[in-house]
Amino acid sequence: MTKNNLNRALGLGLAGILAAQGAHAVGKDIVIGDLDDLSGNYADVMGQGGIEAIRMAIADFGGTVLGRPITVLSADHQNKPDVGASKFREWADQNGLSVLMGGSNTGVNIAMAKVAADKKVPLFVVGAGGSSLTNEDCTAYTVHYAYDTTALANGTAAAVVKAGGKSWFYLTADYAFGTQLQAAASKVVEANGGKNLGAVRVPLAAADFSSFLLQAQGSGATVLGLANAGGDFSNSLKAANEFGITQTMKPAALLAFISNIHSLGLQTAQGLTLTTAWYWDLNPETRAFGKRFFDKMKAEPTMDHAGVYSATLTWLNAVKTAGTTDADKVMAQLHKAKISDLFTKNGYIRADGVMVHDMYVMQVKTPQESKYPWDYYKIVRVMPGEEAYGPITGLCPLAPKSTL
Amino acid sequence: MTTVFGIPVVVILGQLTLGLVNGAFYAMLSLGLAVIFGLMGVVNFAHGAFYALGAFAALVALQHFGIGYWPGLLVAPLCVGILGVILERLFLRHVYRLEPLYGLLLTFGLALMIEGGLQQVFGASGQSYPVPESLQGALNLRFMILPKYRAWVILASLSVCFGTWFLIERTRLGATLRAATENAPLLQAFGVNVPLLVAATYGGGVALAAFAGVLAAPVILVTPQMGASLVTVVFAVVVIGGMGSILGAIVSGLALGVVEGATKVIYPEASNIVVFVIMALVLILRPAGLFGRE
Numbered sequence: 179m180t181k182n183n184l185n186r187a188l189g190l191g192l193a194g195i196l197a198a199q200g201a202h203a204v205g206k207d208i209v210i211g212d213l214d215d216l217s218g219n220y221a222d223v224m225g226q227g228g229i230e231a232i233r234m235a236i237a238d239f240g241g242t243v244l245g246r247p248i249t250v251l252s253a254d255h256q257n258k259p260d261v262g263a264s265k266f267r268e269w270a271d272q273n274g275l276s277v278l279m280g281g282s283n284t285g286v287n288i289a290m291a292k293v294a295a296d297k298k299v300p301l302f303v304v305g306a307g308g309s310s311l312t313n314e315d316c317t318a319y320t321v322h323y324a325y326d327t328t329a330l331a332n333g334t335a336a337a338v339v340k341a342g343g344k345s346w347f348y349l350t351a352d353y354a355f356g357t358q359l360q361a362a363a364s365k366v367v368e369a370n371g372g373k374n375l376g377a378v379r380v381p382l383a384a385a386d387f388s389s390f391l392l393q394a395q396g397s398g399a400t401v402l403g404l405a406n407a408g409g410d411f412s413n414s415l416k417a418a419n420e421f422g423i424t425q426t427m428k429p430a431a432l433l434a435f436i437s438n439i440h441s442l443g444l445q446t447a448q449g450l451t452l453t454t455a456w457y458w459d460l461n462p463e464t465r466a467f468g469k470r471f472f473d474k475m476k477a478e479p480t481m482d483h484a485g486v487y488s489a490t491l492t493w494l495n496a497v498k499t500a501g502t503t504d505a506d507k508v509m510a511q512l513h514k515a516k517i518s519d520l521f522t523k524n525g526y527i528r529a530d531g532v533m534v535h536d537m538y539v540m541q542v543k544t545p546q547e548s549k550y551p552w553d554y555y556k557i558v559r560v561m562p563g564e565e566a567y568g569p570i571t572g573l574c575p576l577a578p579k580s581t582l
Numbered sequence: 583m584t585t586v587f588g589i590p591v592v593v594i595l596g597q598l599t600l601g602l603v604n605g606a607f608y609a610m611l612s613l614g615l616a617v618i619f620g621l622m623g624v625v626n627f628a629h630g631a632f633y634a635l636g637a638f639a640a641l642v643a644l645q646h647f648g649i650g651y652w653p654g655l656l657v658a659p660l661c662v663g664i665l666g667v668i669l670e671r672l673f674l675r676h677v678y679r680l681e682p683l684y685g686l687l688l689t690f691g692l693a694l695m696i697e698g699g700l701q702q703v704f705g706a707s708g709q710s711y712p713v714p715e716s717l718q719g720a721l722n723l724r725f726m727i728l729p730k731y732r733a734w735v736i737l738a739s740l741s742v743c744f745g746t747w748f749l750i751e752r753t754r755l756g757a758t759l760r761a762a763t764e765n766a767p768l769l770q771a772f773g774v775n776v777p778l779l780v781a782a783t784y785g786g787g788v789a790l791a792a793f794a795g796v797l798a799a800p801v802i803l804v805t806p807q808m809g810a811s812l813v814t815v816v817f818a819v820v821v822i823g824g825m826g827s828i829l830g831a832i833v834s835g836l837a838l839g840v841v842e843g844a845t846k847v848i849y850p851e852a853s854n855i856v857v858f859v860i861m862a863l864v865l866i867l868r869p870a871g872l873f874g875r876e
Binding site: 219220221352378379385390396408412416417420421422437438443446 | 802
């Protein structure tokens, strides 16, 4: 046998092994997971609609990536960090999970981020807002995709102070998300020349908000900062209307989803300033997505629905470009990628994991201004991504402090 | 301005009045639980779900049948009460002779199914029920502005609570009901239809929860979970008042609402646990509850 023939034989053998590996891989589905509150307070914010949005993204992508079909796993984390973390671990160990979409609840997502780092599976946080996820609790595998408490505060608090709302009193949900939101807003209010007169920490899911609201009114502040979410947000705003507090204080929603505004009705919610990453009625592209989503879910999508759709596409694109689902290679690709779809036109993922993109400061329309169903917001201003998410703080060891 | 512990008296009065409003809900809900437990020995874990169901029944009546608030206040509890009777006949009657745990599990399962069903149909984020026109606006009580609707809640709840107490403790029907709990076979021997009586009791108990749900609908967002958080507090109220004691449920419901209101001024963070702290103290000092018979 000549040397040449030996080489050829070796080459053929190698090709055979590679082909066998390839064949093995083709038969295996790519698995995208979704852990969210599917039954509780936040189930309409993302919930079943989120799973539907992931499926829509997969369909739009063509149904396969790297020649392999894509399946979706979903489960209810019940707003319990231990449930979210153990389900994530189980999928990573037993189901060949390639990426996880994190739904609502900051506490649960902090627990899941630890699993992401441990198991080396990328986590796209879509439904949760706590900015600690890209600061103290950051990991190399976390992407904070749709919005965070920093961007919400920079949007709403700055807009309200500039419109003359100088003195603030906060109604704060007494858990990680609420306190992070209040802290972020307080900083923005002060930086813009406003004053923080105080706060009352309200237990989560309180049955009645009226007594806390009377305390807010007693403070003499002109702005009522609502540092809460979901049902707590809706019920506190409803009670503020009932007690006539909205006549002396201007309510500012630090986090409100379109589903909340829909359940409250414009009569109660009108005039409210809020910040959102996305709105269904921005342009023909968002309206088309809204219509597709509405046909399935009988409601217009929230920013989380559009966010999880976009997050799924972004990950699939990165996998396609990287040519692998290997977490480190995909993460490297994600940090290089420019994100442009119906969710955002100029998004990018920063070293600390924040997906920087423009945010919209909105005002809720009056019933007279609203012309058709779900016509709820008018744009106050579009806030550039860098302004919304601010400079890198340096609290995340993966990303040095920026002086931007 | 006069102050107590550095807090202006007007503020305290305002908060106590609001506490009374919340206490009115606690009283109505714990009353229903006490009636069901007292006469049937069943710990009705589905009580919060029936409360939510009452609110949704009123909402559907308004949106789909044009039945307004006032008739809704009768129609919704009636429908929920009938559903209660049906559920009692179908499921609950089979567990009376078993350990109390079975009734508890059964009603807990019912609660999950009712809340899950509501969520399936109406979604999780809830809907608004408008305040009836005749009760819009507010009363100026000098120390506070009280929305008329909240004043009506106190009035309606007190009337219903004491009406129920009177029915059970002071009428012939009530005497028959109480006799059924003492010795059902003997009462049946006298020709009284005891199973019907028990079914009606369960229906009445859950109708009370539904009534509270309709009363709450204009105040808070109507969501499938609206009863879930409330019912834990209400169970504590029943334990404090004494399991099965009707007067105990009413009085401790109102009183705990007021205590909670005071806590909201002094230390807001503790307002959701103060009731449980009191429950722990009562269980240590008077295990049968404040109004319970040892």
